Amino acid sequence: MAASKSGVLLRAEAAKAVNAVRSNGRSLDEALATAEQRVASADHPLLRHLCYETLRHHWQLRAQIAALLSKPLARRDALIEDLIAVGLAQLQHTRVAPHAAVSQTVEAVRLLRLPKFAGLVNAVLRRYQRETPVGEGDEAQCNHPLWLLQRLQADWPEQWPAIVAANNERAPMWLRLKPGPIDPETYAVGLDTPAGMTPGLDSALCLAEALPVDELPGFSAGTVSVQDGAAQLAAPWLLDGYGNGRILDACAAPGGKTAHLLELAGPNAVLTAIDSDAARLERVRETLDRTGGNATLVCADASKPEAWWDGVPFERILLDAPCSASGVIRRHPDIRLLRRDSDIEALAGRQLDMLSALWPLLAPGGRLLYVTCSVFAAENDVVVSKFLMGQADAQEEALLPNNNVRALMCRKVAGWQILPGTERLDGFYFACLTKASVTPE
Structure with a gap:
């Protein structure tokens, strides 16, 4: 009985979390x-799985709900629609026994204090079991909003189907090993799941199955960190053997x-890390405490250096610019619901402003690495090209950090792009x- 009650609570909370994303614009991380x-810690993995799968297959699930209902639900009943979506996600994308998925989802209606919908939820889920509608249309088939599909098709006319497929997969777990006595190959032997290496990513391991961080040997001691393999290219690319001096990590x-x-x-080396969000900056402090790093942390807007810069140039600047995050959709499926087409041009303007504001802080002969987790040209090579056309003392250094990563990347008009799913990145x-x-005259 206790397990049954906890299962009902889990489904009610999953519906509320999905609704917080869909109706209130909250991020899935915040909603979870x-x-x-409110949910027992033992139920957290299933709670997260249900929310991720419901959002990952959002458009297909909504098309199925439309086919299963005799008439659409009113907007005020959005929470019930989200509960139905959670129920359908269980039937399609989990190993939960169908009878438990249906019965506990129906009971969650009462926990949400909407008992009049119990019969409807039961009927819809059981009708799905009999009829199994697929869902028609490009959005349902691809599980992407139309505007996002159109941008992908325009920017990547040959690669967009593969990008869509990668976005709909579950993100793998990547590890980064700190330089030291344990190399990645040796470390992998002690893990409970197979782990592979990728040429060009010397400190990275990709796990066949995700593991809880507290089960990773050396995690608490800072020997190993969780970081996608593509993100691990930034630091060696920026430093390129550079050992000491002033380094700026903007948007850290x-x-x-x-x-x-x-x-x-x-x-x-003297490193300054900037972020405008105090809570997120605290996460930087926690990361450095765990890994043993030392940096000056500044809560400020990186695009307004007059408020925090001491006037001494930096030899290296990492600008990990705020972006649409269109390259990490598989890791954050809520992005597809939270982003709008109009966001892209606004983000591109902000990115160009940040690049222009930080450039004067770079010492002559210095290097700035511009990074986004976007796949849209408007945020990437278009921004960099505009900057280069207006900045006489700036040029692109097109050499890659090592030749092995060339196979992972697409050359752009300016810069290089790794597409989602390439070698699981x-x-x-x-x-x-x-x-x-020397400043050009």
Whole structure:
């Protein structure tokens, strides 16, 4: 009985979390943080799985719901529609026994204090079991909003089906090993799941199955960190053997790249990490406490250096610019619901402003690495090309950090793109810019 009650609560909270994303514009991470406070810790994995699968297959599930209902639900009944979506996700994308999925989802209606819908939810889920509608239309078939499909088709006319397929997969777990006595191959032997390496990513391991971080040997001691393989290219690309001096990590949270920079930099490197969100900056501090790194953390807007810069130039700047996150959709399926087509041009304007604001902080002969986790040209090579056309002392350094990563990347008009799913990597864009040693006249 206790297990049954906890299962009912889990489904009610999953519906509320999905509704918080769909109706209130909250991120899934925020919604899950609230839901997990109300659910037993043993149920957290299934709660997260239900929410992720419901959002990952959002458009297909909504098309199925439309086919299963005799008439659409009113907008005020959105929570019930989200509960039905959670129920359908269980039947299609989990190993939960069908009778338990149906019965506990129906009981969740009462826990949500909407008992009049119990019969409807029961009827819809049982009708699905009999008829199994697929869902028609491009959005349902691809599980992407139309605007996103159109942008992918325009920017990647040959690759867009593969990008869509990658976005609909579950993201793998990547690890980064700190330089030291244990190499990735040796570390992998002690794991409870197979792990593979990718040429060009010397410190990275990709796990066949995700593991809880507290089960990772050396995680609490900072020997190993969780970081996508593509993101691990940023620090070595920026430093390129550079050991000491002043380094700026703009937009640093949650701190994975910050920690990686400190692991690779020399003992006399001085790193400043900027982020405008105090709560997210605290995550940088927690990451550095765990990995043993030391940096000056500043809560400020990186695009307004007059408020925080001390006037001394930086030899290296990492600009991990705020973006649409269209390259990490498989890791954050809520992005497809939270982003709008109109966001892209606004983000591109902000990215160009940040690049222009930080460039004067770079010392002559210095290097700035512009990074996004976007696959849209408007946020990537278009931004960098505009910047280069207006900045006489800037040029692109097109050399890759090593030849092995060339196979992972697509050359753009400016910069390089990794597409989602390439060797199980997330989608990332990189452009390495250098400042002339002598300012052109």
